[in-house]
Amino acid sequence: MKKPAIIIFGIDKILRYILIKQLAHNGFKVYEAPEKCDVMAQFFSFQPNLIIVCSFHMDPEDKLNVIKKIRCFDKRIPIILITRLSTESRAIAALRAGVSDYFKVPFSSQKLVQRIFRLLSDSKFVTPRDNQSDNAGLISQQLIGESKCMLEIKNYLGKVAQADSNVLITGETGTGKELTAEMIHIKSARCTNPFVCINSAALPETLVESELFGHERGAFTGAIEEKPGKFELAGGGTVFLDEIGDMNHYAQAKILRSLESKEFFHLGGRRPVPFNARIIAATNKDPVQLMEEKKMREDLYYRLNVARIHLPPLRERKEDIPPLILHALKRLNDKFSRNVLGVADDAMARLIHYDWPGNIRELFNLLEVVYINLSSRPTDFIDLPESIQKQMKATRIYTDERKRIVCALLETNWNKSTAAQRLNWSRMTLYRKMEKYNIVETRSH
DSSP states (O other): OOOOEEEEESOOHHHHHHHHHHHHHTTOEEEEEOSSSOHHHHHHHHOOSEEEEEOSSSOHHHHHHHHHHHHHHOSSSOEEEEESOOOHHHHHHHHHHTOSEEEESSOOHHHHHHHHHHHTTTOTTOOOOSSHHHHHHHHHHHSOOOSHHHHHHHHHHHHHHHSOOOEEEEEOTTSOHHHHHHHHHHTSTTTTSOEEEEEGGGSOTTTHHHHHHEEOTTSSTTOOSOEEOHHHHHTTSEEEEETGGGSOHHHHHHHHHHHHHSEEEOBTOOSEEEOOOEEEEEESSOHHHHHHTTSSOHHHHHHHTTEEEEEOOGGGOGGGHHHHHHHHHHHHHHHHTOOOOOBOHHHHHHHHHSOOTTHHHHHHHHHHHHHHTOOSSOBOGGGSOHHHHHHHHTSOOOOOHHHHHHHHHHHTTTOHHHHHHHTTOOHHHHHHHHHHTTOOOOOOO
């Protein structure tokens, strides 16, 4: 897979060694552009996936002109500005020129790399290396969200991916359990082998053994030839048992025996078949309650519950709704070759405050339904289905955004980085909102 390319304009000699080494270590291909060069010639030559502009030696106006030239040709490519001088007016000027984010020296190179991963989160070129921290980088492309709980899950997934233990994933329907299992497989040592998904609830009791373990010719009426089961097809890969709590006890016992003995038998067969796949199981129910109700075997639970991952419902991480919406709209734009521009403020506020009982799946399905009838304009509240509009109108929402911003700034003594964190925004979003509502610093000195 092609490495993501980054081009750096006007890099400082002091920063060069640290920055390029850090980026290369995280799997990026880095190009340096001379301080005085034909910007667009460099852009077309290297075809970067992200651009870093350093303003150490460049005139502030020159650096903005560099950004404007690039933006005239490419509206979407992420651009990061690194500068030693940072004021509110310069930040706003950079924002207007098309900067995606900026860093003031000194800064953490680790935070810069994390930000690059986020900006490239929808890019097929993001291919971090095989160490644990980089695994989290790849996973963060797929599991969208920067809430505290999601960051903790992403970090843990990177560690689980490198282990070869069985995994139990819990969470409500629509929270992304299958995607999480697939991410673990992708970054594990088994990634070159198959990922086999089994919907336990959809397996007929009369066919479950044949589906899981395969059968020999003549094992039952209609078995005219030998057929491998899901466990055999997985080989040395990963078997994902979705909704394990809905599987009957007979099948659970068979799976437990395969885990313990590392082998299984075809239905009607006499020779053992080696079993070398990793098991990841998932359930949308409380496994302890399933055991109390005798729906899940305790011995199987303890076999599976080596690494435990719980995915929170969307209503408990509402700050992740805006990036999820933007991610979904980008995928729809790419899929249908259109350019729907996002979601209007009123619609976004109501989408954030809705509780989403169907979680991410419900959100994505709703957006696709709405998307079909949209032109390129932003999605408005009136575009949502009437049934959803009624539910959302019944939800009390707080839309006085300007007041929230001013309160956050006053509470942090106008420390914009801290205020942005309280509002669950990036600094660039805060500056954009301050400009929109004409909020000027009134801190007394």
